[in-house]
Amino acid sequence: MAERERSHMGSVFVPRSQVLTGADVQRALTRMAHEVAERNRGLDQVVLVGLQTGGVPLAQAMAKVLEEAEAVEVPVGSLDVAFYRDDIGLRPVLPEAVTDIPGDLTGQVVVLVDDVLFTGRTVRAALNALGDFGRARAVQLAVMVDRGHRELPIRPDYVGKNLPTAREEIVDVSAEGVVIGTLR
Amino acid sequence: MTHLLSVADLGRDGIDEVLRVADAFAEVARRPVRKVPTLRGKAIATLFFEESTRTRLSFETAAKRLSADVLSFAAASSSLKKGESLRDTVETIEAMGIDALVVRHSAAGVPQQVARWVRSSKVVNAGDGWHEHPTQALLDCFTVRQVRAEQGRDPRFEGLQVLVVGDVRHSRVARSQVLAYSLLGAEVTLAAPASLLPPSLEGWPVRVAEDLDGALVEADVVSLLRLQAERGSGAFVPSLREYTAGWGLTSRRAALLAPTTIVTHPGPMVRGVEIAGDVADLPQAVVTRQVTNGVAVRMAVLFLLLGAPGGAEGLGKEADG
Numbered sequence: 001m002a003e004r005e006r007s008h009m010g011s012v013f014v015p016r017s018q019v020l021t022g023a024d025v026q027r028a029l030t031r032m033a034h035e036v037a038e039r040n041r042g043l044d045q046v047v048l049v050g051l052q053t054g055g056v057p058l059a060q061a062m063a064k065v066l067e068e069a070e071a072v073e074v075p076v077g078s079l080d081v082a083f084y085r086d087d088i089g090l091r092p093v094l095p096e097a098v099t100d101i102p103g104d105l106t107g108q109v110v111v112l113v114d115d116v117l118f119t120g121r122t123v124r125a126a127l128n129a130l131g132d133f134g135r136a137r138a139v140q141l142a143v144m145v146d147r148g149h150r151e152l153p154i155r156p157d158y159v160g161k162n163l164p165t166a167r168e169e170i171v172d173v174s175a176e177g178v179v180i181g182t183l184r
Numbered sequence: 185m186t187h188l189l190s191v192a193d194l195g196r197d198g199i200d201e202v203l204r205v206a207d208a209f210a211e212v213a214r215r216p217v218r219k220v221p222t223l224r225g226k227a228i229a230t231l232f233f234e235e236s237t238r239t240r241l242s243f244e245t246a247a248k249r250l251s252a253d254v255l256s257f258a259a260a261s262s263s264l265k266k267g268e269s270l271r272d273t274v275e276t277i278e279a280m281g282i283d284a285l286v287v288r289h290s291a292a293g294v295p296q297q298v299a300r301w302v303r304s305s306k307v308v309n310a311g312d313g314w315h316e317h318p319t320q321a322l323l324d325c326f327t328v329r330q331v332r333a334e335q336g337r338d339p340r341f342e343g344l345q346v347l348v349v350g351d352v353r354h355s356r357v358a359r360s361q362v363l364a365y366s367l368l369g370a371e372v373t374l375a376a377p378a379s380l381l382p383p384s385l386e387g388w389p390v391r392v393a394e395d396l397d398g399a400l401v402e403a404d405v406v407s408l409l410r411l412q413a414e415r416g417s418g419a420f421v422p423s424l425r426e427y428t429a430g431w432g433l434t435s436r437r438a439a440l441l442a443p444t445t446i447v448t449h450p451g452p453m454v455r456g457v458e459i460a461g462d463v464a465d466l467p468q469a470v471v472t473r474q475v476t477n478g479v480a481v482r483m484a485v486l487f488l489l490l491g492a493p494g495g496a497e498g499l500g501k502e503a504d505g
Contacts, residue, residue: 083250084220104216
């Protein structure tokens, strides 16, 4: 979840190398959107849910791609998992991180969208949170970057880029691209 | 935040933080499952040495929505009746592994005293004598901000005219409101018969209205207070009817209010005394909204005390995702 947000809190993000350009990110997003449509044989009952804060713009961008390609308006929601985490108190409640789930999720296919998949703890918290909004038929996971170092048995269904990283490195995802760096 | 004993402990930034976090919990209340696991495994005891229904229920609802375990302590059936001191009672309860004590007492300063006795538990003041009732003032501010945002008006408090009407002398709500609203930048005016104003207003950031009707016209927010009959305010007015004629929000006076003026009341309302029955049912009177928001605000307070050790500082470096 939103590595960029964290890098603003007291520490300075020092970029080291650009891994993807903005155009690469857009291409990966377009591919993942098509994979979502392909895997689910259309977009009937598909809901995109972006994880606050980094996943939300990606979910919205994916919906835009799908609307242009498939002429379907896919519902987009956002989910803040702050109250479901196992490390409560280690991260702040962000004022802009709203939860807005479009309707009852029972019977829907929920595609969780996040910028970076790392330990998997955010996704675990998101799965717990989703349960309170109905019984989804299936939950799938789309991430722009899978950087490894999983601490839970969680794997993504759609990946923009597999990116081997060192644990202490920081991965920054934005519309301008993907950058690896460190915090100082 | 170590304890919540007075609105003054929070300061402006603290109030802002509570309101901000309460926004997130207000969203939880609109979900199909109105419960989050945030405080699972924490135990919260409500110690009410003075009667209360709404405040206790509100705190208990808040704690349960955060998945905390709630223990309810009724003074009437407690060991205090057998002669145990308050200190021993508090130490006994804390020894059971309680994480937070929500304390109400008819004597001012009891929550402060309890906070000095506890070792690691957090203490929340749920009303002490005539002193303070911080969560009530916080939920009032939250409601005013929310309603003004819905009205499409500036939800900030700078320059907002807040008129507090009624038994200020015996009201802990008024003391907390004056602190909270003025810390947020609003201008607070008191309107009450001289006998129901505190003996001294020295150091209070307030004005006293010369004339209630004129002040109502100017007000953005009207906070009505109940006559605290159980705290002896009956002796301070000649009769209830005379009080209503001079200081009640009657239908005639309600007509003086601007259409966007918000009327708050901490409850329980006594219709026909401080507020006319039909005025209480106007859309501007947001009393039930205050009750709803009270749960979200108390969730925020409990979360900030128990869920966010050390507050929100130093969060930046925790790497996960």
